[in-house]
Amino acid sequence: MAPPLKFLLLAVILASTIMPTASASAAAFGATAATGGEVLNVRLRSEDRTPVGGVTVTVTAPDGTEVGQTETDDEGVATFDIPEPGPYSVEVDLETIPEELAGLSLAQNPRDTRVDPGTPRNLNLLLATDPGAVRETASGWSTVPQLFVSGLRFGLLIALAALGLSMIFGTTGLTNFAHGEFITVGAVVTYVFNNIAELPFLAAAAIGIIATAAYGWVNDAALWKPLRRRGTGLIAMMIVSIGLGIFIRYVVAFFLGTETFQFREYAIQAGIDFGPFSLKPADIIGMVLAVVVLVLAALSLLYTRIGKATRAVADNPALAAASGIDVDRVIRVVWVTGAGMAGLSGVLLGITQGVSWNLGAQLLLLIFAAVTLGGLGTAFGAVTGALIVGILIDVSTAQIPVGGITLGVPTELKYVGALVVLIVILLFRPQGILGRRERVG
Amino acid sequence: MDIDSILRNGLQAAVGIDAIVFALAAIGLNVHFGYTGLLNFGQAAFVLVGAYGIGIGVLYFGLPLGVSLILGLVASVILALLLGIPTLRLRADYLAIVTIAAAEILRLVARANSFRDVSGGSDGLSGFAGSYNALNPFPVGDYGFGYLTFDERAFFNIVVGWSLVALSVLAVFLWMRSPWGRVLKAIREDEDAVRSLGKNVFSYKMQALVIGGVIGCLAGFVYSLSRSSVQPDNYGTAFTFFAYTVLLLGGAARVFGPVVGAMIFWLVISLTDTLLRQGVTNDIIPSYILDGPQVGQVRFMLVGLALMLLMIFRPQGIFGDKRELMLDAR
Numbered sequence: 001m002a003p004p005l006k007f008l009l010l011a012v013i014l015a016s017t018i019m020p021t022a023s024a025s026a027a028a029f030g031a032t033a034a035t036g037g038e039v040l041n042v043r044l045r046s047e048d049r050t051p052v053g054g055v056t057v058t059v060t061a062p063d064g065t066e067v068g069q070t071e072t073d074d075e076g077v078a079t080f081d082i083p084e085p086g087p088y089s090v091e092v093d094l095e096t097i098p099e100e101l102a103g104l105s106l107a108q109n110p111r112d113t114r115v116d117p118g119t120p121r122n123l124n125l126l127l128a129t130d131p132g133a134v135r136e137t138a139s140g141w142s143t144v145p146q147l148f149v150s151g152l153r154f155g156l157l158i159a160l161a162a163l164g165l166s167m168i169f170g171t172t173g174l175t176n177f178a179h180g181e182f183i184t185v186g187a188v189v190t191y192v193f194n195n196i197a198e199l200p201f202l203a204a205a206a207i208g209i210i211a212t213a214a215y216g217w218v219n220d221a222a223l224w225k226p227l228r229r230r231g232t233g234l235i236a237m238m239i240v241s242i243g244l245g246i247f248i249r250y251v252v253a254f255f256l257g258t259e260t261f262q263f264r265e266y267a268i269q270a271g272i273d274f275g276p277f278s279l280k281p282a283d284i285i286g287m288v289l290a291v292v293v294l295v296l297a298a299l300s301l302l303y304t305r306i307g308k309a310t311r312a313v314a315d316n317p318a319l320a321a322a323s324g325i326d327v328d329r330v331i332r333v334v335w336v337t338g339a340g341m342a343g344l345s346g347v348l349l350g351i352t353q354g355v356s357w358n359l360g361a362q363l364l365l366l367i368f369a370a371v372t373l374g375g376l377g378t379a380f381g382a383v384t385g386a387l388i389v390g391i392l393i394d395v396s397t398a399q400i401p402v403g404g405i406t407l408g409v410p411t412e413l414k415y416v417g418a419l420v421v422l423i424v425i426l427l428f429r430p431q432g433i434l435g436r437r438e439r440v441g
Numbered sequence: 442m443d444i445d446s447i448l449r450n451g452l453q454a455a456v457g458i459d460a461i462v463f464a465l466a467a468i469g470l471n472v473h474f475g476y477t478g479l480l481n482f483g484q485a486a487f488v489l490v491g492a493y494g495i496g497i498g499v500l501y502f503g504l505p506l507g508v509s510l511i512l513g514l515v516a517s518v519i520l521a522l523l524l525g526i527p528t529l530r531l532r533a534d535y536l537a538i539v540t541i542a543a544a545e546i547l548r549l550v551a552r553a554n555s556f557r558d559v560s561g562g563s564d565g566l567s568g569f570a571g572s573y574n575a576l577n578p579f580p581v582g583d584y585g586f587g588y589l590t591f592d593e594r595a596f597f598n599i600v601v602g603w604s605l606v607a608l609s610v611l612a613v614f615l616w617m618r619s620p621w622g623r624v625l626k627a628i629r630e631d632e633d634a635v636r637s638l639g640k641n642v643f644s645y646k647m648q649a650l651v652i653g654g655v656i657g658c659l660a661g662f663v664y665s666l667s668r669s670s671v672q673p674d675n676y677g678t679a680f681t682f683f684a685y686t687v688l689l690l691g692g693a694a695r696v697f698g699p700v701v702g703a704m705i706f707w708l709v710i711s712l713t714d715t716l717l718r719q720g721v722t723n724d725i726i727p728s729y730i731l732d733g734p735q736v737g738q739v740r741f742m743l744v745g746l747a748l749m750l751l752m753i754f755r756p757q758g759i760f761g762d763k764r765e766l767m768l769d770a771r
Contacts, residue, residue: 038734085737112564114672235480235534236752236756237752238534239752240752242682242748243747246679246682246742246744247742247745247749248745250738250739250745251742253741254735254738254739258734369542372538376534410553410555412553412554412555413555416546416549419543419545422538422542423527423543426528426535426539427526430531
């Protein structure tokens with residue numbers, strides 16, 4: 001009983017040593033309060049998304065007592081210390097908005113909201129001339145190429161993480177619910193070294209990816225290998241991975257805070273026009289990098305000694321061990337490279353959608369969808385599945401008018417489409433596109 | 442430090458609405474996971490269906506409360522059938538992935554702006570519990586003793602909630618000692634052996650999925666009626682994993698496991714929460730170590746850690762029997 005506990009403590013300590021540098025910075029962002037209660041941030045912006053400052057905002061509790069009244073700052077943000085979680089009502093004094101914005105109003109004023117324990121509630125309010133109106137979105141066939149390309153980019157980034165997840169499943173049988181945290185760790189470590197240690201982005205990204213690979217090594221060495229030795233069941237290990245995922249996620253939230261951060265050298269780039277679609281330079285570099293890494297991974301699986309050994313273990317661990325393959329070493333390599341690739345995915349995702357504590361957790365189900373679609377345990381299936389899921393998610397949002405009605409998924413529901421496909425696939429071809437029948441069992 | 446209020450909060454949490462809701466959700470999970478070995482990671486979906494069943498029934502369709510309750514129950518049965526048909530023939534981890542995906546689909550759809558008319562978007566629904574509160578037979582006043590004193594509304598909620606828990610526990614107890622329950626446990630231990638005895642394993646699994654789902658739906662009733670509101674983001678994956686922690690804490694495959702687990706879980710959560718919060722407000726814990734919002738994150742860290750350590754060192758929970766639960770994948 002003692003050695004696993006010792007290893008576990010080691011893992012916990014190692015996991016948390018990455019973070020202390022971040023805690024110093026979290027205070028600098030000023031969005032957290034030093035009292036015992038919760039925080040409510042109200043952000044007020046005008047129609048063109050510019051912040052509106054100097055406006056009085058009042059928060060009242062359900063029993064009518066006033067919790068706080070303050071003016072929005074230059075960022076348009078008013079921060080309230082809330083004594084305890086619960087429902088609150090936020091009212092903007094429209095008399096105090098700047099003169100040039102006079103006449104604009106809010107969709108709901110006062111607005112009811114709910115403050116939950118642990119995470120600051122960020123409430124975005126938009127001043128508009130006609131707040132009830134639905135904004136026009138681009139529609140028609142002409143939007144499809146652009147959506148296809150952005151879906152392809154997203155699919156490539158998911159593929160980096162999906163490949164590792166699938167190979168871990170293939171070699172150990174574990175469905176790793178903590179895989180999303182590799183993505184988060186990659187992005188967060190890069191953010192810490194980029195913004196706080198002020199290293200150049202590329203150096204920080206390299207450190208981030210290496211740190212994630214090291215974290216993958218710790219995962220296997222401190223937790224999964226001892227559990228395999230003990231003969232812990234796969235379902236028990238799956239639940240352990242859920243616990244690990246939750247724990248790491250909130251350790252990151254604890255030290256980093258719950259806001260979304262941008263890398264220091266982040267800048268809004270103009271897209272390069274390719275005719276039917278346009279792409280930002282950063283996106284192109286990310287896509288090329290992802291393709292290169294995926295091709296390298298595929299080639300090494302096909303032709304190198306360790307790659308062949310990996311496929312042999314995925315096929316039949318007992319037989320592989322009998323033929324002289326060091327199964328534990330193969331599994332270790334799979335954890336390290338799988339984590340490293342997920343870390344790269346985190347860095348690339350962080351460039352476009354910002355770094356946050358739940359970056360990976362939000363994507364975990366899509367990665368599962370990709371892996372299941374391609375065939376659990378297969379390497380090339382995972383990549384294929386990821387590309388299909390990525391493209392499907394974005395292309396399904398194209399609003400195409402067909403005979404008077406508009407076909408297409410609202411953007412807010414685009415992930416739903418991918419999850420529905422996951423369920424439908426299991427109905428008709430549970431082994432996935434490239435999986436084999438006997439895996440289903 | 443106000444020891445008095447720490448104790449009061451802790452004890453009230455141990456018998457309060459949260460404990461009742463998670464006890465019911467975990468009793469449902471116990472039928473799925475503890476007795477039948479089904480890895481349902483989407484219990485939040487059944488709770489959501491129950492909660493929204495009432496809200497949508499009363500507010501959107503204008504039905505009376507009783508009919509809305511039936512609507513919620515029927516919806517949870519349909520959900521169980523929809524989840525079960527594609528997955529119950531497959532390996533355990535497929536059911537896990539599909540159920541967690543289905544729960545997220547329901548949550549995303551419920552909070553979508555596109556369906557704001559029906560489900561109220563990300564704000565959820567509120568103001569549908571009027572006829573429930575009108576049923577309250579207790580006159581205005583305080584009920585209970587010592588720390589456990591509640592006003593008439595909270596007391597009514599607790600009485601209704603614990604009655605449902607008691608009924609569910611009794612039902613599970615009777616079912617599991619019947620021949621039917623023994624078949625479920627046999628399926629958990631060795632599906633193929635049961636099949637070779639001529640039992641229809643798929644049908645038994647489906648019945649277990651439906652029954653556990655309906656008990657989860659009861660949790661949704663208690664949750665939404667006691668707060669007289671439904672918030673979509675309360676039914677995220679965290680809900681399911683809290684319920685798993687509750688179940689594993691008390692002991693899976695034990696009739697009282699989920700109930701004891703829920704009481705201990707919320708007692709511990711409340712004690713640590715209030716202790717830390719008071720430490721922060723009274724400057725006993727300096728703010729550079731811990732500040733307000735971080736207290737809530739400590740709660741989740743504890744849950745994650747508890748889930749890991751329980752599963753590694755004591756998978757049978759506090760009162761479980763290790764022989765009952767080998768927890769091995771096929």
